[in-house]
Amino acid sequence: MLRKRLCFITTVPMAVSAFLRLHIERLADDYDVFVISNYGTEPLPDDERVTYLNVPLAREISPLVDLKALFSLVGLFRRYRFDVVHSVTPKAGLLGMLAARLAGVPVRIHWFTGQVWVTRTGLGRFILKSADRLIAAAASHLLADSPSQRDFLVVERVCREGRIEVIGDGSICGVDGERFCPDPFARERVRDEHGIPADALVVLFLGRLNTDKGLREMAQAMVQLDGQFPDLHWLIAGPDEGGMVEHIRSVAGRLGERLHFQGFTREPEAYMAAADIFCLPSYREGFGSSVLEAAAAGVPSVATRIYGLTDAVEDGVSGLLVPPANVPELTVALRRLIEDGALRATMGEAARTRALLRFSRERVVGGLSDFYVRVFAQRRKA
Template sequence: MEGLEGKHICFVTAIPMTVEVFLLDVIKDLLGRNDVTVITGTDDPSFLKRYGLDVRVLPVKIERKIAPIKDITTLWQLFRYFRSLPFDLVHSLTPKAGLLSMMAAMCARIPIRIHTFTGQVWATKNGAKRYLLKSMDRLIVSCATHILADSPSQAAFLVSEGVVKGESILVLGNGSISGVDTERFSMDLKARYDIRERLGINEEDTVFLFLGRLNHEKGLIDLANAFVRLTERYKEIHLIVAGPDEEDMGKRMSSICKERLHIIGATYEPERFMSASDVFVLPSYREGFGLSIIEAASVGIPAIGSRIYGITDAIVDGETGLLFEPGNVSDLASQMELMINRPDLREKMGLAAKERVKREFSRKMMIDAYMTFYMDIFRQSNLHA
């Protein structure tokens, strides 16, 4: 964007997938007139070259779980980078990357320190563990100069929990981190035919899709239990589960669902599986926003999601999809059954969801919001954009 130039900007994430999913277009827009560095836990510092990005990548191992000795080592490594390189701005995503990079950047006196909250690990915890993890988020806020959330309901949750003051947190655009590439996420009839043929799914069958990290907090055991109930009554339904398996979840789901469950594994082509599906399902216990829901919406696929902060921003209940009470298998099964029996409702909601994405969540809208935000804070900090 015209006006933002000559800045030294650093993004910090725990894993490279976060960069690949959320930050590629932001980085593309900054490159050329600004110096951009990415710090992430990668074994391949050249991984961004496959996207045509000539960006300096500094590999730093950031443990996602609490690991005091390793965390101190990482903190020192980040501090040394921040002291030796002339960064004007450090922007972190994901909890542990945010905690360590915001602390290190503050100690190194980086003038602009931004963290984006993408969901709270402690939201589903209790007792001392909840208090400890929540305190870490408060520490992030105290070290950062600017705080973002990727959904309005998440921002409201953080304010209600006393993590941040209402005037100190901002949501860019209508939410999400990066918006949706509506050209990429559009119906591909060839992909629909090819994938269904490969998996042995007929065109008239109803296909549910989960796409994301496979772990307990995504509610996948609930999804498996809801689906197996429906397979007893409906012989022409299928469930596709795609994404990196973090907790041997595929095997656990397969032990519940003996048929018509398709475990795909990680994919770099989520849009193809969305095209092959009829309904997207996200039964999570916690989410920052639910980007995959609006990506599916861009393809014209309605969604079923749990009624939690983040997802309630991505689904307009009864209009672009259906909500159910988190952890309630019967409620989830009922909503899935409604979608099976009402192809007309699926079509109507899918069209409404697609129009909403074009109107509120386009990639261009989000990139423009980022650039405007960056320019505004540089002006406010007297580091003129």
């Protein structure tokens, strides 16, 4: 029997390495796996079990580039006669699902990982939301990376109830409990690198630095806490987007040498281990993988009560949830964990147990493999 051909498509290669690598490794045992992304001038990954293809997919709206990419994808899909096209990220979803539909690909799967239009208004919101509706209409199967995101998409009429499902309890790739774990050596090393005393209390933000992550509110909260906790350190790791570092320095510069910027890091596990509290006051998240990684490292979180994060954090058990864009309540929640070391320890232990039990990589990767088996079995019966 010929092996079925699966094709993953993402806008940027980083999504492949961050979210799909383990899925691809597992599925390559049973299927011929292809990956399409915008590799540009960088060399394609060398993997004898996986075929990588370059298509110039633009992240932003670019009508001429997008139209050219659409036709390129239709041609590739017809040439390789894929049994499945599986898209992740919004632009790859829109172009990938439309091209797969036009090329007659029988199984077309899109995995929603968050909606950029949640924080938009007016025409911009309408256009981006309509794009998600078009993705849903062109796909044969839909996945969401959290139950609350699934429910949100149904309420917002992006898709009908029953058309979209979640693998396990959520998350697109789960968490590696061996990589993300309490690590006293990494904790000491990171603190030494940033000049943070071993007994200091550290609040960590790790992720892309932009307005949607709630960093403006977090900066104000940290300034308010500084007056009460003069030994508190704020460690920020992640790539700057839109001059956010400059803004944070202008608001929270009074922290002085207790304000630390790392930039992009390839070892987020070390920074999680160095922290006492993880904070993600985001306006929008599909799931909040960084919260899950902090949890696996035994670090409790303060996060916003939005879809996605309500699945990643069990309020009052593995962390605390606050309303988005609410500086007073964010400050109160952070103060509660700063003042109560016993509560931090209890929540940190509960967070790690919950992360490994419900969101392990083995469970999520196995869940997607089972999903494919079920989809193909249903097609054989049809």
